[in-house]
Amino acid sequence: MKKALIIISILVLAAGGGLVYYFFFSKNLSDQIVLPYIAHQKPRVDPHVPSAVPVADKLDEVLFDGLFNISANRSGTVYEDGLGEFVSIDQKNNVTIRLKPRKKWHNSYSVTMDKKNISISEKEGINFTAKDLKFTLNRIKKLGSISPDYILVSQAVPSFDFQGPNDDGEIVFQLKSDRIWTESDIKEVFSFKILPFDSELDAPFYNNGTGPYLQAGEIEDKIHFHKSPDYNAVVNNVVLKPYIDNSTYSTELKNRNINVLLSTPFGAISPILGKTEKYFYKSSISTCFFALFFNVERLDLDQRKALRKMIDNKKILNRFFRIGTEQQRHIANYRGENNNYEEYLNYSVFPTTSYYVEDSVVIPATELDGPDPSVLPDTVQIQTCLTHDYREELAELVEILNDPSLFGGKIKVNVVPNAEIRKGNYDAVLVAVSGYRSNFLFDMYNIFLRQPDFETYRVNLHTAIDKKGKQVILDQSFEADKNFFRIDLGTDSPERGQFTELLKKIYGFMATHEIGDKQYFARDIDQLEHELALGSWLFSLPSLAYFSTQFDSNTIDLYGTASQLSTIEKWQEARKK
Structure with missing residues (x-):
């Protein structure tokens, strides 16, 4: 040369x-x-x-x-x-x-x-x-x-x-x-x-x-x-x-x-x-969404339903993108459409941009019923960590959620070190779930079985072969200090039976070879999560x-x-x- x-x-x-x-x-x-x-x-x-x-x-x-x-x-x-x-x-x-x-x-x-x-x-x-x-x-x-x-x-x-x-x-x-x-x-x-x-x-x-x-x-x-x-x-x-x-x-x-x-x-x-x-610039399909995962050890079912009803993801999205202001953050999707914000709002553990919602396998309930917010603690304590990915976006969400004009001062978000998250001293945790796929290979473990660690991806999955020679998931996969939701099948709770069923459905969804079975499990997971009110699914990031x-x-x-x-x-x- x-x-x-x-x-x-x-x-x-x-x-x-x-x-x-x-x-x-x-x-x-x-x-x-x-x-x-x-x-x-x-x-x-x-x-x-x-x-x-x-x-x-x-x-x-x-x-x-x-x-x-x-x-x-x-x-x-x-x-x-x-x-x-x-x-x-x-x-x-x-x-x-x-x-x-x-x-x-x-x-x-x-x-x-x-x-x-x-x-x-x-x-x-x-x-x-x-x-x-x-x-x-x-x-x-x-x-x-x-x-x-x-x-x-x-x-x-x-x-x-x-x-x-x-x-x-x-x-x-x-x-x-x-x-x-x-x-x-x-x-x-x-x-x-x-x-x-x-x-x-x-x-x-x-x-x-x-x-x-x-x-x-x-x-x-x-x-x-x-x-x-x-x-x-x-x-x-x-x-x-x-x-x-x-x-x-x-x-x-x-x-x-x-x-x-x-x-x-x-x-x-x-x-x-x-x-x-x-x-x-060039756009592609979203692969990240923000969510609040609720701590089932600190919030009972009525409180979780009340919190999910109180959190208006559209208001949060409007603030996040500063819609209608001189500082509005403009977006564009891969189809060439601009400022289509509402397409990114999520109402299910399956994001709106995922295959399961786009193809109507799952039809999320957008109107959320729940008890009056008076059943909630005086202040809902939320934690997050800002030392890893999506730091700037999470910091903006912290500021939005802490605005008393939005939720009447009922929410307090604290920024803590990663090690503090593992202790579970929160009513909810604010997370960015990244890397999800828009096709049928949606990763449920990344949500429900991921250990409470913002730095390292670890999944708490325990399986065994049952008497019929079939591989099954074990209850140890849901241990309080091994998931953000603090679900623990080793302790008694009013929803223990539903948590057990959810774990089986999650494993069935992830392990099945059949697309039809995946669709069946997806509908069941969406329904169970809706009944258990385990989180507020906020919105996806363009x-x-x-x-x-x-x-x-x-x-x-x-x-x-x-x-x-x-x-x-x-x-x-x-x-x-």
Whole structure:
């Protein structure tokens, strides 16, 4: 590669069979995709388990491949070949997939880096094989319903196994015969990310993939990824830069310290980034909602119903987006509609933007009956934590809820350390539930079984095999100090029977292989939660991403259930005029 040296710019040299890429310290971010992250929340990627750090889930698409990869175009979500190629499906639902054995794992390459350069050279080619696929399927099977991929695979291939490969590198999966499988359906089932066979089953994180970018290392808390020599990504470098919180992200984009912002404060169109000749934005389906989870140990059923009735989510949303004021926060959705605020209001544990409400599987009750607020404590004590994701949005909600003109001074929200949340000294806790999917793979564990910890995603799931050989969920899954609601099946309460039924429905919903059964369990969960009044579901946050016009907007597609980084290898810089 022969280019003139530009002072404090970029130098690309061919050296000893490897490539050396020089970084630069001006605000020229050419040939880089630079994203922010919260400094004390370094993303640890597990491609099969949800993360409490949103950017970690999105990095799946940067590091790993599935047999097929979810992508997007202007028409919607699509699936492309990854480590496999679809061959055929016969009348007996035998699906043949040809593997791509020439794909190399990232640890095939030697990576060295310092403040000035990254050097990449091949040390030993380690190719993808069917053994890697078998290991990954086994891991997903062992993870069980804690993994969204388990639900996806098990409803098609309960055996989690395949035949082959033959001499042509083809393997065969036997799919269930209870539905007509389209090519798109098949590719979705096999879009889970694949790990090498010698990976640990339960590592704290994974970074050895075959995806478009390999993880090069860290310098001064900047996390560097470089285009894999085995991939045709257009932009060479991806960099994650650390910041204290998300409140400065828009300013950092304006000051050219970053060039991509995957989420804006409040999910709103940024007034700071108003100059359209320098930035453009793209919307996708919401993946986060705010809610109040009620403490069943401190509030009885009548009090919970009264609190839910008192909390007017529309008033809160109007304040949050400052609707009707000069400071109104404007929004836009992926369909190109502006300021459609009420579409984000939620009245069920299933958000309005989820598949279950959009397709009328669940029809939430928008008129909430309940006792008079006089049954409530003099002051409802709510806690939240502001040291992790959505800090700015949660802080705004704290201010809104503490406004005596809104709820007559009946509510007091206290900001506390993460460790204090675990003690359960609250009537309700204000949370941001992130990472939910708009398709049928909605994560109920993230709501009901997640341990009360804003920093780390842990699910308190206990199962066993009953006398009939069937896997069942155990009562220990509902222990007071292991969920935000403080539900405990080890103690007597008037609603113990309903809590037990709710736990069974949650497990049934998460573990079933059948979409029809999922719909059945979803309706039951919605009904039970409504009767038990376990929370106030407030509203979802619009999903809006900003990009510098350094990039060609026509090469960046965001749509539906595709991750915002699903097409990152196709992003291109705009041609200079």
